[in-house]
Amino acid sequence: MKRDITVKINNRDESFTIDDADTLLEVLRDRFKLWSVREGCGVGACGTCTVLLDGQPVSSCFLLAARTAGHEITTLEGLSDGQSLHPIQQAWVEQRALQCAYCTPGFVLSVKALLEENPNPTDEEVREYLAGNLCRCAGYADILRAVRAAQEKLRA
Ligand code: FES
Ligand code: FES
Secondary structure, three states: OEEEEEEOOOEEEEEEEEEOOOOOHHHHHHHOOOOOOOOOOOOOOOOEEEOEEEOOOEEHHOOOOHOOOEEEEEOOHHHHEOOOOHHHHHHHHHHHHHHOOOHHHHHHHHHHHHHHHOOOOOOOHHHHHHHHOOOOOHHHHHHHHHHHHHHHHOOO
């Protein structure tokens, strides 16, 4: 069945028609061309497709777009300010916490949610929060270092 919904995407109210079977990932990529939203496993197990739904990380491959009506979605494109990277993105680059970068948008958004919820997480809390985000090529030590660097930047 088709339905009309309105969703706030990266701070803009968007009204559009979807099919009930459309996933949020399909809508964000196919309709809005938000290419930072990437498909990995497609079954909610890798975190590559993570976006924020009302500030909380969700797997967009595993969420029907219809469920997001009236809510707010943030993708990586919504974080940077023009040409300036968000402090978490800067930390990722400076700490070389990426190689192919396929997983990076999902990590950056999850870290944003983590640090808003808990500005001073322990290493264990960081690992636990990011357990749903998998990286197949960068080291998790680099990722932890980037989280710490991001914390410093956000504090400043
Ligand atoms: S692609 Fe969505 S969790 Fe893996
Ligand atoms: S940097 Fe390649 S999957 Fe994470």
